[in-house]
Amino acid sequence: MKLWAYLSTIKLPWLWIIAAFSLSGVIHIATVLSLPYVAERDAWARLSAISSINQFYTLPSDADNAPLPLMAPDVASAFCRFDLSQKNVLLRPYLADATWTLAIYTRYGENFYVITGAEARRKDLRLLLVPRERLARETVTEKTEEGEDQIIVITPSDTGIALMHAPVRSGDFLNSTATALNQTTCEPQKETDAQLLASGAQDKVLPTSTPVQNPAKKNRKGTRSYR
Amino acid sequence: MTFLIRLIGFSLLALVVGIGSAWYMIDNGAFFSTNSIGPWVTWSNEGRLDADPYTRARMSRSGRLPVTGSTALYFTASTDSEGESLTAECDYEIAGRPFNALWWSIAAYDGEGQFIANKAGRHAFNSKNITLLPDGSFRIRLAPKARPGNWLPSGDVESPMLMLRVFRPQNTAEAGSQDTRAEILPVIRRLDCA
Numbered sequence: 001m002k003l004w005a006y007l008s009t010i011k012l013p014w015l016w017i018i019a020a021f022s023l024s025g026v027i028h029i030a031t032v033l034s035l036p037y038v039a040e041r042d043a044w045a046r047l048s049a050i051s052s053i054n055q056f057y058t059l060p061s062d063a064d065n066a067p068l069p070l071m072a073p074d075v076a077s078a079f080c081r082f083d084l085s086q087k088n089v090l091l092r093p094y095l096a097d098a099t100w101t102l103a104i105y106t107r108y109g110e111n112f113y114v115i116t117g118a119e120a121r122r123k124d125l126r127l128l129l130v131p132r133e134r135l136a137r138e139t140v141t142e143k144t145e146e147g148e149d150q151i152i153v154i155t156p157s158d159t160g161i162a163l164m165h166a167p168v169r170s171g172d173f174l175n176s177t178a179t180a181l182n183q184t185t186c187e188p189q190k191e192t193d194a195q196l197l198a199s200g201a202q203d204k205v206l207p208t209s210t211p212v213q214n215p216a217k218k219n220r221k222g223t224r225s226y227r
Numbered sequence: 228m229t230f231l232i233r234l235i236g237f238s239l240l241a242l243v244v245g246i247g248s249a250w251y252m253i254d255n256g257a258f259f260s261t262n263s264i265g266p267w268v269t270w271s272n273e274g275r276l277d278a279d280p281y282t283r284a285r286m287s288r289s290g291r292l293p294v295t296g297s298t299a300l301y302f303t304a305s306t307d308s309e310g311e312s313l314t315a316e317c318d319y320e321i322a323g324r325p326f327n328a329l330w331w332s333i334a335a336y337d338g339e340g341q342f343i344a345n346k347a348g349r350h351a352f353n354s355k356n357i358t359l360l361p362d363g364s365f366r367i368r369l370a371p372k373a374r375p376g377n378w379l380p381s382g383d384v385e386s387p388m389l390m391l392r393v394f395r396p397q398n399t400a401e402a403g404s405q406d407t408r409a410e411i412l413p414v415i416r417r418l419d420c421a
Contacts, residue, residue, distance in 0.1 A: 016233050020240040027245025032253065035284035042287040068290050069340030070303075070390055073350035074332055099330045099394060103294045109286045111274040111295045118329065118395060156276065163292055167330045167394065169355040 036108050043068060043109050043161065047081055054089060056080045056164075056186045058178040076166045076177035080186030084131045085158045087188040088138075091127040093164055094183060095120050100166045102184075104129070107159040115151075126150040128189060131158050162186060253284045260285075264409045266310070267302035267391065289340070302391040305338075307415040313388065315381045317420040318370040321389070323413030325365065329395035330354050333367060333413070337384040345380035352377050367413075371421075389415070 036042070046067050051057045059077035060066065071077070082089040093102045095117035102125075104113040117123070128150050130138065135154055144150055164181045168174055252260075260281045262269050272278040273286060274293040286293075293301055306312050307319060321333060334351035337343050342350045357365050358377055368374040369381050369389070381387045391413070 013233055016237045017240070020237045021244065023237075023241035024243075024245035024248070027241055028249045031246055031249035032280045032284050035253070036287040039287035041290055043290045043292050046290050066341060068292065070289070070291055070336060071342075072332060072390075072392060073334055073342060074353050074356075101294065101298065101394075103292070103298075105274075105292055106276070108283070109274065109290075109292055110276045110278070110283075111293065112276050114294055114298050116298060116395065161292065165294070167332070167353065167355075169353070 043105070044081065044107050044159075047079060047161065051079070051081055053081055053083045054186055054188055056162075056182055056184050058182050059163075072165075072167075074168055074170060074174075076168055076174050076181055078164045078178060078181040078184060080162045080184075081159070082129060082162060082186060083159050084129055084134075084155060088131075088134070089129045090185070090187055090189045091129065091162055092125065092185045093127070093162075094124050094180070096123060096180065097166070100164070100181075102127075103163050103165065104153060104155070105161045105163065106155070106157045107161070108157075109161075110156075112156060113153050122149075127153050129153050129155050129160075129162075131155050249284075252281050253288060256285075257281060264302070264412055266304040266306045266308050266415050267412050268304070269300065269302045271296075273301070298395060300391075300393040300396055302393075302412065303388055304391070304415060305386060305388040307417045309417065311417060312386060313369070313381075313415075314420075315371050315384050315387055318368060318374070318418040319381075320416045320418055321367040321369060321379075321413045322416065323365060324363065324411070325354060325357075325359065326393050326411065327397040328354070328393045331391070331393045333379070334390050334392070335369060335379050335381060336388050336390065337382075338386040338388060340388075343380060343382040343384055343387065345382055347373075347378075347380060349378070349380055352379060365413075368418075369415075 039045070050067055056078050057080070059068070059071070059079050080091070082091075091102070095102065095115070098116065098118035100117040102115050103111050105111050115125070115127075126144070126148060130152060132154050142150055142152060164184055166177050166181055168177050255261075256268070256270060260270060260272065260279050262271050270282050270285065272282045273291075274295045275282075278286070293299070304313070313319065325331070330353065332351050332353035335343055336350075352365075352367055357367070359365050365377065367377040367379050369379045369387065371381050371383060373380075
């Protein structure tokens, strides 16, 4: 009671204090929401320091050079930072084992697609990354013009990271496995004949007798959307 | 003058409480973003497109690239099963049974998430290289000095931490790490301290 009596004699600017706590709530929300966009040490920034766009690189995982925190010491990894702003990107991973995994992330590290060797029907895959907004005006199908199967992965953003994981028995196997992982390719898609035709460049590639399909009709046929 | 003092106090209080509380929740999680199972903590929605803002902020800040829950589960521990912080001054026994999964691993890191340098070059045990006991269970000894069996060096770092990865779990969780049962996760017991 004495403490309360003492405290009641102190005149505090309660209105200011209440206003400060209200403002702190706004600052709290703004800090949390803005952090993904201002973080200078997120995965994209860390990998940008050691890589160029649209190329696969082995991710060093030795104690002195690990570019990302909490990396698995017994998982070989290779990555590609892709940029779809100009062209779609073609990934050709080789999933040699059931545990080998290809995970695809947005630029902010959100994992929107993953496929493991256990799920894949074949070891050598062909994945075409297409941004959502471009899908409506492009011809993409699950069969290439050469008849090869391809998986269409619709990306929520133009930039992102493809990451291959391959668990190994011990760190001694990291280098050899990483070399195998590094055979994965990540490159801008070469324009298909149909795309060239659609863009009015028929004389560059095809004889005029090649049937031109209606892109609007073909657009959604055979495409698959992945989370 | 009084107005100026109040304005400065108002601004400082708002900034410290606002940024401090955000930082705390991003670092330590909250009831809706993390799930604690014994000493093991998991961020329920990490890596997901529909993750809550705190999880998204944490992922950006940490720089990690986790695979989402149905393919891989991640648990971290920075305390023993009694809730005491892990320290390199003590030996710990991590005891459990192999997971029903394609692959799993338990790795040790320093407090910043970097590998702990050691002459053995050993940072983890996994389902392919761990030595099991005759009853099929495993015991890992987290200790600064060499120990017989599955010795995981903790070096001389102040606050070691552990990460358990379970890849393609079969029955670890029915619907992601939220439903993981405590009894299938390893127990971390403190043994001797220096």
